[in-house]
Amino acid sequence: MGRSGGYGDGPVAIRQRLDPAKRPRCGGCAREWWCRPQTGSSCSGTAGVRALTIAAATGADRGTYRCETLHDWTQAKLSVEPRRVTLRKALVDVDAVEQEAATFLVELSHPDVEGQWIKDGVRVKACGSRRVSVAGRVHGLTLSPLTLDDTGTIAFQSDGIRCSARLTVREPPVTFLKPLQDLRVPETTVVTLECELSRPNAPARWYKNDWELKPGQNVRIYTLGKKRVVQLGRCGLEESGIYTCDVGDSKTSAKLEVYEREIVITKPLEDVEVRENGNAVFVCEVSHEGVKSEWWKNGEKVNSNNCVKIRQEGNKHFLLICGVRDEDAGQIRFTAKDAECTANLHVEELPIKIVKPLRDKTALEKHRVILECTVSKPRAQVRWLRGGQELEAGDKYQISSEDCYRKLVIHGITLQDEDTYTCDAFEDRSSARVLVEEQAILVVRDLQDVEVTAPGEARLECELSVQVMRAPQWSLDGRLLARGPGVRMETAGTVQRLVLTDTSPAMSGLVKFTAGKARSSAQLTVKAE
Incomplete structure (x- = not known):
């Protein structure tokens, strides 16, 4: 016998051929003894060959084995080395949908190898939603039903080997449990378009004729659980079109048709007569509520202001003219689509004050x-x-x-x-x-004393600040002078002049000039010849 070697967990067989000359015979059979028999070992022999088989050899089975007969013996040393487990088929990434199952498989080079499954660094224990299986060399991990939280890294490790893969769990594609329905409605109707999704948290966008709808004064968009709703207030003809709810994975569309209502005047306008500065009220009643209307006065459109009020109550339309004036008289016309009626406003004028x-x-x-x-x-x-x-x-x-x-x-x-x-x-x-x-008159240049020899001419003049309209007054020694022979009163712009001709010494005295409140005086001296 020589040296024998094997790998752990595998069977080991030790064989020895005996020399016929040395084999003792006992009942036609050779008898031998094996030293160091172990549990799990078996002996066998045929045609002079004796064998010792050790099943599932481990490191504890290392040692020297000897086969003895009555006349001879032989021995050999058994070495047990660890198995070299390798990876034949590694884990692969799995992309799955929520509520479905995901299975990870790994194949090793040897069967009966213990291993561990790990998810995001935590060892996986078998439970209702985690099933661990082993089939020969194949190890498996099944997760079911999947949730979004199961997304992560799955790893398998055993005897010095390790492999991992990525598990990605996606939400299932959104489907429409209840699609949009086509609608045909009269104008001014409040329209609600509604659809129902397969899950409540899916975002949705609304479109009208490929133009995205946004919430506004006449558009309301909201969510009720799995329902997606758009509400259009008081639809006009322009709201007709194709409306679409788009959730990314799928979409649903419907046609909205808004048709025009036929408007009939059920109570026409009546003539109104009012006194000037009074108030005039015109009332017209139509067949439907919420009808857009217009008022006209003498061919010109009427708009609301401080003096004109336009209002609507149900199917009644009112025009109120406050503080009626004479020019307000004329024809009043009411129109609502193709329907119209007219009346006259008569104004009684007030006397002018x-x-x-x-x-x-x-x-x-x-x-x-x-x-x-x-x-x-x-x-x-x-x-x-x-x-x-x-x-x-x-x-x-x-x-x-x-x-x-x-x-x-x-x-x-x-x-x-x-x-x-x-x-x-x-x-x-x-x-x-x-x-x-009169304007304030000032003397800017006073009279100057004058001395003449009789019967020479004496001239006295002064200048005022403005021209005077009324004739000024001249006096000599308190006696008013008047135009006449020997006395001239001249005006040249603002200059006032007194000319005395044919003078005599008796005319000597104080000459005074008066124009309103303006005054000036000078001494006149007449010398004898």
Whole structure:
């Protein structure tokens, strides 16, 4: 016998051929003894060959084995080395759907090898949703039913080998349990488009004719569990189209048809007569509620403002005109699609009144005066009078009207313009007195003393700040002078001049000049010849 070797967990057979000359015979059979028999070993022999078989040899079976007969013996050393387990088929990644099963298989080079399954670093223990199996060299792990949390890394390890694979669990594709349904509705209807999905957390997008819908004043998009809903408020004809709910994996579409309703006037307009500044109300009743309508006055569209109110209550439509004026009279027309009706507004005019009369004015000479009053109607016609005589617009008088205001402007007023002025509205009138004050007159160059020899001519002059309209006064020793033989009074712009001819010594004295509040004086001396 020589040296024998084997791998752990495998059977080992030791054989020895005996020499016939040395084999003792006993009942025709050779007898032998094996030293170091082990549990799990068996002996056998045929035709001079004796064998010792050790099943499932392990490291503990290492040692020297000897076969002895009555006359001889032989021995051999048994070495047991560990098995070299290798990986024949490694794990592969698995992509599965939620609620389904995922199985991982690994094939080794030897059967009866113990191994461990690990998920995300944690050892897997067999349970209802985790089944571990071994079939010869194949080890298996089955996870069922899968959840999204099962996504992770699955590993197998045994006797120095390790392999891993990725498990990816996806949500099942979304399907429509209840698709959209085609609808045909009359206009102004509130429309609800609804579908139902296979799971509640799937995002959805809504489209109309390939244009994505967004929530707005007339569009409401919301979710109720598995239901996806879009609501359109008071649909018009423009809401007709193809509506689609898209959840990525699938989509559903439906056709919405909005048709026009036939509008009939069930109660037409009636003529209205109202006194000026009163309120006029027109009412029209149609066959349906929520109908869009328009109002017209004398061919022009009417819009709501401070004086005009438009409202609708059910199938009744109202037009309210506040503070009716004379120009509001005319035809009122109501239209709702193809239906229309008309009525007339009659306005009883009020007499024209002057609601804010003229006021007396005092003006400075050569300035302008403004007289103004307010009448009750913007279109009221008036005329301006001065002392009973009608005035015409021109350079002197400017006449204007703006809304209910009436104005008279007198330019370059003089003392001669003092008078009573009247605004005549035919049915009413107002008058005011205009007074004119002279301008302040100043003497800028005083009189100078004059000395002449009789009967020579004496000239005295002074200069004022402005021209005077009224004739100034000249006096000599307190006696007023008047134009006449020997006395001339001249005016040259702002210069006032007194010329005395045929003088005599008796004319000597104090000469005074007076123009309003302006005064000047000088001494006149007349010498004898």
